[in-house]
Amino acid sequence: MTDAVGQMCDSVLLSTFLIRKKKCRVYFHRGTLIWETEGAPYTRSTLPLADVVAVNYVHEQDRSLCCGFQGLDDEGKPLSADLASTPPPRHHAFVLHYAAPTTKNRWRLQTVTLNHTDPRQIASWVKTIRNYLAGLTTRPKRLLLFVNPYGGKQKGMKIYEKQVKPLFEIAGIDAKIVVTQRPNHARDALLTFSFDNIDGIACIGGDGTFAEVFNGLILRTAKDLGIDHNDPEARLPTPELRVGVIPGGSTDTMAYCFHGTTDVPTAVLHIILGDSRGLDLCSVHSNATLLRYYSSVISYGFLGDVLRDSEKFRWMGPKRYEYSGFKKFMANKGYEGEITLLADNSSAAVGPKCWSNCERCDMHREMKKTKDAQQEGEWKTFRGKFFMVNGANVSCACTRSPNGISPFSHLGDGCVDIILFKHTNMLNNFRLLLRLTSKDKAVFDLPFVEIHRAREFTFRSLPTPVSQGDFSTPRLIPGVSVWNCDGEVQWETNMRVRVHCQLLQVFTRGFPEAEQRQGCRMCCF
Numbered sequence: 120m121t122d123a124v125g126q127m128c129d130s131v132l133l134s135t136f137l138i139r140k141k142k143c144r145v146y147f148h149r150g151t152l153i154w155e156t157e158g159a160p161y162t163r164s165t166l167p168l169a170d171v172v173a174v175n176y177v178h179e180q181d182r183s184l185c186c187g188f189q190g191l192d193d194e195g196k197p198l199s200a201d202l203a204s205t206p207p208p209r210h211h212a213f214v215l216h217y218a219a220p221t222t223k224n225r226w227r228l229q230t231v232t233l234n235h236t237d238p239r240q241i242a243s244w245v246k247t248i249r250n251y252l253a254g255l256t257t258r259p260k261r262l263l264l265f266v267n268p269y270g271g272k273q274k275g276m277k278i279y280e281k282q283v284k285p286l287f288e289i290a291g292i293d294a295k296i297v298v299t300q301r302p303n304h305a306r307d308a309l310l311t312f313s314f315d316n317i318d319g320i321a322c323i324g325g326d327g328t329f330a331e332v333f334n335g336l337i338l339r340t341a342k343d344l345g346i347d348h349n350d351p352e353a354r355l356p357t358p359e360l361r362v363g364v365i366p367g368g369s370t371d372t373m374a375y376c377f378h379g380t381t382d383v384p385t386a387v388l389h390i391i392l393g394d395s396r397g398l399d400l401c402s403v404h405s406n407a408t409l410l411r412y413y414s415s416v417i418s419y420g421f422l423g424d425v426l427r428d429s430e431k432f433r434w435m436g437p438k439r440y441e442y443s444g445f446k447k448f449m450a451n452k453g454y455e456g457e458i459t460l461l462a463d464n465s466s467a468a469v470g471p472k473c474w475s476n477c478e479r480c481d482m483h484r485e486m487k488k489t490k491d492a493q494q495e496g497e498w499k500t501f502r503g504k505f506f507m508v509n510g511a512n513v514s515c516a517c518t519r520s521p522n523g524i525s526p527f528s529h530l531g532d533g534c535v536d537i538i539l540f541k542h543t544n545m546l547n548n549f550r551l552l553l554r555l556t557s558k559d560k561a562v563f564d565l566p567f568v569e570i571h572r573a574r575e576f577t578f579r580s581l582p583t584p585v586s587q588g589d590f591s592t593p594r595l596i597p598g599v600s601v602w603n604c605d606g607e608v609q610w611e612t613n614m615r616v617r618v619h620c621q622l623l624q625v626f627t628r629g630f631p632e633a634e635q636r637q638g639c640r641m642c643c644f
């Protein structure tokens with residue numbers, strides 16, 4: 120907590136306001152506003168200032184429109200429209216804009232207006248609340264915002280205009296917009312962009328856009344510090360700038376894993392409120408060359424084939440995944456391979472899940488401060504014919520698969536969960552499909568699925584194709600699949616994946632376990 124906030128914590132305000140036409144006693148103490156009705160029916164409401172986005176004077180002209188009250192200045196003229204400037208002593212109300220949790224992990228901006236006959240009371244409350252909000256230094260004020268007009272249903276710009284811009288304006292966030300013109304635009308821009316006047320980066324797009332942003336940011340940080348990113352052993356520092364993702368893609372897995380929903384206003388409000396969590400990123404190297412960093416999952420076999428095929432049908436929008444998925448599912452191909460992993464001592468098959476205030480992630484954040492992630496552990500090797508091999512960095516939950524392929528995966532525990540789907544018959548594949556859409560059952564309970572928690576792993580396909588050195592060139596080799604790395608095709612099959620614990624700070628508060636979800640803060644007695 121900053122000093123300013125600390126001082127404000129000690130101030131106490133107490134007054135009586137008219138709220139929603141009811142006389143209420145209002146208290147402000149220790150960062151929380153409480154108002155309760157003076158008469159029956161008794162209601163009590165609490166609002167932590169950590170959830171308040173902005174406080175504004177209500178202009179007398181606005182009040183005159185709704186209340187028939189005409190505000191005049193000292194010369195008897197109507198008051199000016201400048202709400203944010205120093206108040207003339209005539210304001211009789213202020214409005215609080217705040218973020219409130221609703222259902223299904225969604226958040227919405229709400230308002231409450233407090234009316235008082237004495238303008239000095241209004242001025243004093245507004246000043247106190249503004250001072251408190253100014254002390255919340257973790258809130259971004261100047262953002263660099265990448266908008267991908269191509270991802271998902273190609274509605275990136277519309278999402279910005281209709282759902283993002285109005286919220287940023289209320290919160291006083293100055294956003295510099297970059298509309299991406301081509302693949303890798305966001306990544307390349309971040310390699311040279313001046314970070315002098317920004318305190319956060321956000322993007323409107325899907326997992327691919329988010330991946331471009333953090334790949335650019337990590338590479339830029341490594342470059343600025345003279346760290347060789349091609350060195351698989353390199354210890355990378357966490358960039359100072361935090362990153363937020365506003366869903367505008369097809370699956371939006373990362374947004375879902377951060378907020379428990381792919382709802383746009385929720386993601387925007389999480390950015391505005393400025394709380395953040397550490398996210399592990401995985402580096403993917405081949406022959407001492409960095410291919411990329413990923414945040415959700417790297418998948419060889421079925422999902423690699425689906426992605427490779429679906430790119431040809433991008434005109435179908437998100438439906439392309441269903442079309443290619445059906446084709447590849449019916450093909451039921453198996454791929455020979457060998458995985459060697461450095462096992463973690465925790466199990467990926469048991470909870471708890473990674474809710475907000477996750478103890479496991481907090482523990483790893485503290486460990487990261489004191490020492491580098493421990494690398495001791497047992498190496499294990501698995502060989503076989505696989506329908507699919509996955510390295511899940513997060514649960515990979517999404518609207519279609521609310522449990523994800525790795526329900527107990529954590530955002531920031533320095534581990535990747537390896538899920539091996541053995542090649543089997545079509546009936547078992549159908550069981551797998553059903554299991555992936557289940558709300559409470561896990562895929563690894565199926566007898567042909569194994570899960571292992573690791574801190575790093577290597578994979579080689581069998582037979583091993585001769586590396587061409589050019590990792591971006593499409594090469595179709597019989598009996599060999601490709602990797603689906605955060606939704607991008609990775610042609611090089613043999614690779615080493617290492618987890619970098621909490622390498623990125625992302626804007627989110629996380630989301631609570633269902634039974635602990637906050638409901639209405641207004642209690643009636």
Ligand SMILES: Nc1ncnc2c1ncn2[C@@H]1O[C@H](COP(=O)(O)OP(=O)(O)OP(=O)(O)O)[C@@H](O)[C@H]1O
Nearest residue numbers: 270271299300302324325326327328368369370371
């Ligand atoms: N103007 C553009 N034209 C073509 N491609 C673009 C443009 N801007 C960005 N891209 C590329 O679009 C790709 C797909 O975007 P994104 O991943 O955000 O959407 P998606 O694939 O529909 O969603 P998801 O990854 O959530 O399934 C990104 O990898 C990015 O490189």
